[in-house]
Amino acid sequence: MTVYPGQVHTVTIEKLSFGGDGFARIGDCALFIPGTIPGQQVEIVVTKFRGNSAEAKVKKIIRKAKDEVMPRCQHFHECGGCQWQNLPYERQIAYKEDIVRETLLHLTPCDESVRANLPGRVLKIIPSPQVYHYRNKLELSFGFSSMRTEEQAGKRIYFDEGPTIGFHQPGQWQTVLPITECHLYDEQIGALLSDVRRFMTDSHLPVHNPKTHKGLLRTLLLRRGVHTGEMMIAFTVKARKKELEPVFQHFMRFAGRSGLKSLLVIENLGLNDKPEQPKVHCLAGKPTITERLFDLSFEISPFSFFQTNTLGAEKLYQMIVDGAQITQKDTVLDAYCGMGTIGQYVARFAQKVVGVESHPTAVEDALRSAGKNRIGNITFYKGRMEQVIGDQLSPDGKHTFTVAIVDPPRAGMHPKALAGVLAHKPERLVYVSCNTATFARDLGVILNDGYDLRTVQPVDLFPHTSHIETVAVLQRKG
Numbered sequence: 408m409t410v411y412p413g414q415v416h417t418v419t420i421e422k423l424s425f426g427g428d429g430f431a432r433i434g435d436c437a438l439f440i441p442g443t444i445p446g447q448q449v450e451i452v453v454t455k456f457r458g459n460s461a462e463a464k465v466k467k468i469i470r471k472a473k474d475e476v477m478p479r480c481q482h483f484h485e486c487g488g489c490q491w492q493n494l495p496y497e498r499q500i501a502y503k504e505d506i507v508r509e510t511l512l513h514l515t516p517c518d519e520s521v522r523a524n525l526p527g528r529v530l531k532i533i534p535s536p537q538v539y540h541y542r543n544k545l546e547l548s549f550g551f552s553s554m555r556t557e558e559q560a561g562k563r564i565y566f567d568e569g570p571t572i573g574f575h576q577p578g579q580w581q582t583v584l585p586i587t588e589c590h591l592y593d594e595q596i597g598a599l600l601s602d603v604r605r606f607m608t609d610s611h612l613p614v615h616n617p618k619t620h621k622g623l624l625r626t627l628l629l630r631r632g633v634h635t636g637e638m639m640i641a642f643t644v645k646a647r648k649k650e651l652e653p654v655f656q657h658f659m660r661f662a663g664r665s666g667l668k669s670l671l672v673i674e675n676l677g678l679n680d681k682p683e684q685p686k687v688h689c690l691a692g693k694p695t696i697t698e699r700l701f702d703l704s705f706e707i708s709p710f711s712f713f714q715t716n717t718l719g720a721e722k723l724y725q726m727i728v729d730g731a732q733i734t735q736k737d738t739v740l741d742a743y744c745g746m747g748t749i750g751q752y753v754a755r756f757a758q759k760v761v762g763v764e765s766h767p768t769a770v771e772d773a774l775r776s777a778g779k780n781r782i783g784n785i786t787f788y789k790g791r792m793e794q795v796i797g798d799q800l801s802p803d804g805k806h807t808f809t810v811a812i813v814d815p816p817r818a819g820m821h822p823k824a825l826a827g828v829l830a831h832k833p834e835r836l837v838y839v840s841c842n843t844a845t846f847a848r849d850l851g852v853i854l855n856d857g858y859d860l861r862t863v864q865p866v867d868l869f870p871h872t873s874h875i876e877t878v879a880v881l882q883r884k885g
């Protein structure tokens with residue numbers, strides 16, 4: 408049967424696919440439908456067609472899935488942050504496990520006979536210790552709930568209405584969806600957000616308009632150390648030097664709030680919401696908050712990566728340690744180390760650890776934390792893995808890695824970074840991934856270089872979303 412855009416069909420969703428969309432079939436054609444879950448019968452309209460697969464959107468839900476549950480959040484269908492809140496948690500994680508198996512089977516570029524065995528290496532998923540309120544960080548945008556442009560006498564006039572704080576819905580970078588509840592972030596963060604909303608109304612500070620570039624309030628970052636209770640609030644503003652001092656007075660109303668240990672204002676005069684070279688003003692408290700993982704403490708600054716699910720991260724790190732089997736003879740690489748959390752945890756088992764990270768403030772946080780934790784056998788290199796591993800850290804330099812732990816961003820590893828790690832011929836390679844598709848791509852290269860895949864352990868760090876974290880353990884053959 409030929410499928411083409413605009414066609415309307417009724418289908419039953421069979422399973423969930425990588426990326427979170429529901430999957431159904433029309434004849435030989437695989438259909439991907441966002442916002443659906445297995446068991447639902449839906450009327451859909453085809454939006455895109457390529458080869459033997461198509462994308463579609465839901466027109467109408469004809470029949471609910473048998474095990475469908477009521478989503479907790481009123482914003483579930485519009486916000487885009489959660490995909491599966493209407494699916495019981497046990498089913499969500501069972502699907503994640505299946506998606507890992509299928510992705511490895513279909514996307515790993517290696518010998519057919521090797522590939523057939525990969526799904527058998529995937530272990531039972533470890534659930535998140537908290538199913539709701541597990542996020543220690545919230546990033547929101549100030550903006551307008553409605554914006555439009557009119558041509559008047561040959562001039563463009565921009566109108567904005569409803570200054571608010573919330574999320575950009577997928578594909579809508581201009582307007583902001585006001586969020587009055589979210590069940591993913593920490594409840595103390597939720598209380599702080601209510602204060603920010605009141606502050607917005609009382610202070611009358613103007614909200615930044617991304618079209619006219621007028622206004623002041625741009626973004627808000629809230630962080631909480633789950634084990635320490637320390638909270639950070641960071642406002643990003645567009646204000647020139649002479650405007651800053653009077654603006655600071657407004658923010659000072661947060662200074663005495665219980666639990667708040669870091670009150671920051673970040674200057675961003677650029678066109679983009681992500682400042683290139685941010686200037687951070689610490690109005691009260693300190694520039695970082697402290698969080699503990701196991702017996703270690705970490706100083707977290709606003710821009711450094713820190714796992715968003717603290718209790719889940721401890722499970723993840725335990726899996727890394729168990730898989731890496733580090734001994735006092737080992738020199739361990741902690742690649743893409745962020746603020747060196749993994750490296751500092753494994754340092755006690757190893758002879759020495761070397762961390763590599765490209766984000767400058769994360770490296771500063773790593774150095775500060777390692778000093779505070781009195782870890783003497785760890786060093787950090789600031790730079791891009793693909794450069795550092797072939798340059799300062801090449802195998803003929805001063806370190807030869809016997810164990811490599813790599814935890815790249817969603818894009819996976821740059822080919823030069825992966826080749827550089829493999830040039831060390833580490834005995835064990837632990838690949839921590841937040842994107843199974845790019846992991847499968849890199850896995851093919853690693854297997855072809857003479858490694859066996861021992862285990863792939865999925866760990867759920869992101870309940871109600873389609874994001875999947877895995878820890879893969881590879882052993883060098885012979």
Ligand SMILES: C[S@@+](CC[C@H](N)C(=O)[O-])C[C@H]1O[C@@H](n2cnc3c(N)ncnc32)[C@H](O)[C@@H]1O
Nearest residue numbers: 712714743744745764765766791792814815816
């Ligand atoms: C998934 S995070 C892992 C952080 C850390 N391992 C942890 O568990 O907290 C990936 C890290 O890689 C860093 N990064 C991204 N691209 C990089 C590159 N090309 N070279 C080095 N680090 C990079 C990011 O800044 C981020 O801190």
